[in-house]
Each structure stands twice: as structure tokens, then as C-alpha cells.
Amino acid sequence: MHRIVSAFLFAGLVACGQKAAYQETGGPDSIVSVGEVDIQEIKGAASGMLESLLREGVLSTAPNKPARVVVERVTNDTSSRFEVDELTYRMREHLVNSGQATVVTAYGGTPESREAQEIQYRKAVLEGRTEVESLKPDFILNGRITQLKRSAGNVRQTTYTYRLTLTNAATGNEAWTKTVDFTKQGTKDAVGF
Amino acid sequence: MNRTRFLLVSVCLLAAGCGTVNTTTTRDRPGDDSIKTQTRVRDLSTYLNLRASEVRLFPTEGGVLEAQVDVANDDRFPRGFSYRFAWLNERGNVIESPMSVWKATHVQAGGIITISSVAPDMSATDFRLEVRRAEK
Numbered sequence: 001m002h003r004i005v006s007a008f009l010f011a012g013l014v015a016c017g018q019k020a021a022y023q024e025t026g027g028p029d030s031i032v033s034v035g036e037v038d039i040q041e042i043k044g045a046a047s048g049m050l051e052s053l054l055r056e057g058v059l060s061t062a063p064n065k066p067a068r069v070v071v072e073r074v075t076n077d078t079s080s081r082f083e084v085d086e087l088t089y090r091m092r093e094h095l096v097n098s099g100q101a102t103v104v105t106a107y108g109g110t111p112e113s114r115e116a117q118e119i120q121y122r123k124a125v126l127e128g129r130t131e132v133e134s135l136k137p138d139f140i141l142n143g144r145i146t147q148l149k150r151s152a153g154n155v156r157q158t159t160y161t162y163r164l165t166l167t168n169a170a171t172g173n174e175a176w177t178k179t180v181d182f183t184k185q186g187t188k189d190a191v192g193f
Numbered sequence: 194m195n196r197t198r199f200l201l202v203s204v205c206l207l208a209a210g211c212g213t214v215n216t217t218t219t220r221d222r223p224g225d226d227s228i229k230t231q232t233r234v235r236d237l238s239t240y241l242n243l244r245a246s247e248v249r250l251f252p253t254e255g256g257v258l259e260a261q262v263d264v265a266n267d268d269r270f271p272r273g274f275s276y277r278f279a280w281l282n283e284r285g286n287v288i289e290s291p292m293s294v295w296k297a298t299h300v301q302a303g304g305i306i307t308i309s310s311v312a313p314d315m316s317a318t319d320f321r322l323e324v325r326r327a328e329k
Contacts, residue, residue: 024295044296057253057255193327
């Protein structure tokens with residue numbers, strides 16, 4: 001008897017379980033985790049940064065058209081593990097594809113930058129040059145992602161702050177900076193926002 | 194008498210607890226960049242409480258357009274919602290961009306917030322805004 005009841009309960013649980021289904025990436029049915037960075041925040045941060053860049057028209061002040069940008073390091077100072085490149089690649093996708101900027105990969109420490117530097121170096125050696133010829137950038141992009149965690153009783157709150165800075169490569173001055181915050185509060189992770 | 198007083202105090206406390214926002218503004222007419230819009234309502238419960246009180250469209254310093262929508266909450270409770278802007282070119286085609294993402298926000302009871310979006314490029318002339326009620 002006990003076994004039958006258990007089997008029914010198990011079958012009931014299986015029937016109630018949610019079937020795996022495709023969701024719109026970063027859509028309103030995405031999972032919201034209180035203590036982790038979610039995809040909708042990365043997408044939202046990239047969107048917020050791009051909006052600010054285009055609103056201020058910083059890239060159009062560059063001597064080169066389209067503006068030459070080096071994507072430097074964006075540091076993840078949170079306890080959440082994720083690729084910060086997810087943020088910068090989304091920004092690059094829009095800026096490069098729309099012709100508003102070109103990313104100079106012969107500088108910086110990203111994998112494709114190292115690849116580009118290697119190609120430049122090989123070319124210089126083959127041509128008997130001692131100096132590596134590369135495009136001078138107009139701007140250098142770098143940033144940091146930080147977190148602030150607080151709790152009251154069993155309610156947890158986390159604020160993730162995305163900060164990006166664009167430095168004028170010729171003057172060394174800060175040409176643009178932007179902060180985008182996301183605050184999440186709750187006792188447990190949830191589906192949908 | 195005591196009971197009446199108790200009820201009044203309770204009602205006042207409840208009203209204060211709802212956190213209704215009182216708003217004061219010096220503006221008594223729509224903004225100079227205010228435009229006319231059309232709305233298609235599919236969720237009446239959202240529509241009854243949240244409304245776009247003013248929509249503005251103007252060029253930014255960078256040259257691209259910016260849309261600002263004032264969302265007013267006429268309800269007695271705070272409202273959460275998510276929204277997404279999509280930008281259209283002159284022919285009415287959607288300009289695909291990673292800038293078009295769902296964002297979540299709240300508006301206090303009786304309050305107004307401004308949601309905005311910047312066009313992805315110079316070819317954008319119009320926009321479309323989708324609003325969806327929050328899960329809770």
C-alpha cells in the first residue's frame with residue numbers, strides 16, 4: 001500500500017514538473033537569481049552602455065572614421081562566475097556591424113588581440129622590420145563589474161554594478177564613462193520578471 | 194468613540210503603508226518634443242493601471258533619436274512591469290540590434306517614471322514599445 005502511494009506521488013511530481021522548452025534569451029520568462037548574474041542583466045548592461053555611447057556621440061569625436069577602439073580588460077569583481085566578454089562582444093557586435101567603430105585587435109590582451117599581434121609581428125619579421133606596424137587607436141575601453149550584497153532576515157538583496165570607461169588614447173583623458181545597476185531582492189530564485 | 198478613532202488610525206496607517214506617491218511638477222503642458230502615439234491593448238488589467246502619460250521623440254547630441262515615455266501608475270499599489278523598445282526605419286522595418294532588450298522596472302502607486310531608449314543608428318525614425326506585467 002505504502003509503495004503504491006509513493007509511486008502515485010512520484011508520478012504526480014513528474015507530471016507537475018516543467019518540461020524543457022526554448023525561451024527567448026534574456027526574455028521576461030528568464031530565471032532571476034538573487035545571488036548570481038543573469039543573462040538578461042548582461043544584455044541590459046550592454047544595451048545601456050551602447051545607448052549612452054550613442055546618445056553622447058563620443059565615438060563621432062574621434063579623428064578616424066569609424067572610431068578605432070581597443071577593448072581592454074573588463075574585470076569581474078563579483079562572486080558570480082561568467083564571461084565578461086559576453087558584455088563587450090555584444091557591444092562590439094553593434095558598434096562594428098553598424099560602422100560606428102572598428103575594434104583594433106592589434107592591442108590589448110583578448111585572445112583575438114594576441115592573435116592579431118602575432119600576425120603583425122610575423123609580418124614585420126618577414127619584411128625585415130624591427131618595429132611592428134599597427135593602427136593607432138582613438139579610444140581604449142575598460143571597466144569593472146562589482147556587487148553589493150545585503151540581507152534582512154531571509155530576504156537577500158544583490159546589486160550588480162557595471163562600469164565602463166572610454167579613454168582618449170591621444171590625451172589619456174576619460175572621454176566617456178557609464179554605470180548601469182541591477183538590483184535583485186528575494187528569498188529564492190524565480191522564473192520570470 | 195474609541196472604536197471610531199481606532200478605525201481612523203488603522204485606515205491612515207494602511208493608506209501610509211501603501212506608499213502612494215504625490216507628485217508636484219512645474220510643467221502644465223506637454224513637452225515640446227511630445228508626439229502622438231497609438232496603443233494596442235491586449236492586457237486590460239495592465240492598461241487600466243499603467244498608462245503612457247506622455248511620449249517624446251527627439252534627436253540626441255550624438256545625432257540618433259531618443260524616445261522617452263512617461264509611465265503613470267493610477268493604481269493604489271506599486272506596479273512592476275517589463276518593457277522592450279524596438280526601432281523602425283523609414284520604411285517601417287525593424288532595425289535588429291542587441292540594444293533591443295527586455296528591461297524590468299517598478300512605478301510607485303500614484304507615481305510616474307520615465308522609460309527611454311536610444312535608436313541604434315541614424316536610419317531609425319520610429320519606435321515600438323512592448324509592455325508586459327511583472328510576474329508578481
